[in-house]
């Protein structure tokens with residue numbers, strides 16, 4: 089057992105403490121042998137173990153040990169299944185114990201602001217609630233094995249372009265409602281051992297030295313008690329970082345920054361207490377792992393390979409199934425076409441790249457079947473008329489054709505962003521050629537983020553397979569043949585064109601400045617509100633059976649914001665196959681004078697139902713389900729009013745709706761001045777009463793009926809003029825009868841009345 093961190097802190101010299109605040113090498117923390125402090129190892133992450141023995145890098149260039157590649161987060165999120173995340177987490181946790189890795193560097197939970205982000209395949213969703221709920225379970229699963237996680241990249245790392253220098257500029261409400269909640273949820277629900285800060289700046293300050301993010305919000309507001317480490321090479325000013333709450337710099341800085349820390353303390357620029365605080369957190373993390381290290385934990389690779397496949401089949405999304413072209417029937421002649429059937433893209437490139445011990449392709453599992461004929465159709469991204477002809481012939485000779493297409497590695501990767509949504513031109517040509525040769529064509533896609541589908545109208549079936557991990561072939565076969573009923577739902581919207589995305593005009597930024605000017609209108613929040621047609625909306629996905637959701641029940645039709653609301657609905661499998669439905673609950677806010685999206689996801693439950701079976705699904709909503717970030721009070725605020733609780737098939741399709749009146753128990757402070765306008769004063773009855781008692785009628789309202797002036801001023805115009813009139817209008821339009829002094833007194837009275845009213849007097 090390692091000594092207590094508080095004891096160790098007393099025995100360490102300043103130099104030793106500073107040395108513990110950066111890595112020993114690429115993947116280890118430092119040891120202090122004289123005090124029995126060992127070094128521990130961290131490894132990527134997130135969807136498997138990328139443990140590098142000797143040659144180290146953070147780009148996935150050099151090999152790592154043979155391991156199991158689970159589906160990437162883009163796919164995992166499509167499962168909408170918390171329990172699956174837990175299982176996968178437990179498996180990765182066991183692998184880490186077996187390999188003596190103290191912290192798995194993941195999950196990565198940045199919000200998909202644009203489909204162009206090169207790293208979207210590693211991220212969960214455009215929706216913070218979905219990303220937060222699923223990743224919290226993953227963290228719980230991994231940590232249940234006494235292994236830590238590093239939830240990354242905190243925060244606003246939604247582009248790869250200029251990733252180490254770009255400044256993500258967003259207003260407070262956008263931060264709180266879109267980019268921070270997933271982190272907040274994981275911190276509060278799953279207490280991750282560590283958080284990894286991002287490379288970029290956030291509102292002018294590098295995340296690695298951003299006190300507001302790393303201390304004020306993360307620790308003081310959310311109660312995070314773990315360690316914050318830097319992304320690899322994200323440190324700019326180490327001393328500022330220590331002050332801001334960046335405990336551990338990774339990887340090693342060769343002692344340069346350690347010496348800088350010591351010098352800053354000696355020169356009085358850095359308080360040694362700040363060093364102690366960071367050091368204590370490093371020691372706590374090291375002790376937590378070391379005291380619970382279990383190298384003898386078995387790692388059953390075969391079992392994890394199978395688990396990877398069984399997770400993958402829960403993540404595949406059936407997007408189109410005209411005339412019931414799927415599932416394929418035994419005995420049908422199938423043309424399996426496309427190089428990706430043979431060489432699948434099952435993970436993304438960069439630091440998350442796993443050295444899979446085995447990959448099962450569709451060709452591996454279908455190629456041996458008597459009725460299946462495989463042709464590659466394309467090789468790489470080059471044109472090949474011969475392959476195309478061969479594909480057309482194979483398609484024409486079969487009952488059905490399955491084209492396997494998607495994004496090659498060079499089209500999306502860590503390190504740079506995409507510039508368009510297209511799949512390679514040779515694949516588009518192949519799909520069109522095959523569809524022309526066989527009307528029963530199905531496309532199975534392997535990609536980490538949305539692609540455009542100009543060929544959609546020509547094919548009968550489409551499956552979004554995402555990047556399904558090393559057993560994706562087996563999973564794909566089971567979905568194609570209906571051995572598993574598809575149940576994935578899109579965790580992101582699929583736009584028709586890149587130009588339809590809300591940040592199209594500004595994504596990537598100008599130089600180092602990336603202004604998130606679309607604000608809270610990210611993903612479906614934008615498309616729904618703007619009524620933009622899509623290829624497929626967020627939450628979309630078909631099944632080989634059908635479901636009906638009925639009988640919504642709410643526990644009350646009126647609640648205070650400090651009470652909870654229970655919502656129940658029945659869901660029935662009305663088809664003839666067993667299957668899983670994801671019931672999605674969204675909340676639509678009342679008009680409140682502040683821009684809000686049409687609806688937001690606040691609950692989801694995935695349920696398995698045998699054919700004909702009916703189950704009841706229950707949700708609990710609380711203040712956060714209704715609230716928006718209110719900048720006036722600097723906190724969450726649920727406006728009083730009538731909200732609609734909507735049970736939806738996806739973000740666009742409302743199935744059932746119930747109404748609930750929510751009453752706010754908070755008050756927003758008001759302070760009137762000479763520039764306050766009548767409309768805003770009217771919204772505060774106590775202040776309005778004071779004004780009404782003293783008001784003069786404006787000149788244009790005193791005109792005789794039938795006069796020229798009264799004809800020029802309609803009732804609508806007159807009332808608008810009044811609504812938008814500031815109090816100081818009393819001076820301008822009273823011909824000198826009202827003075828600043830009069831107004832001052834009036835405003836004092838108004839503010840006193842408003843305050844008394846707020847205090848309930």
Ligand code: BGC
Pocket residue numbers: 132133145146147193240319320439
């Ligand atoms: C990535 C991190 C990763 C780290 C270590 C960085 O380049 O952004 O996600 O954990 O390298 O490989």
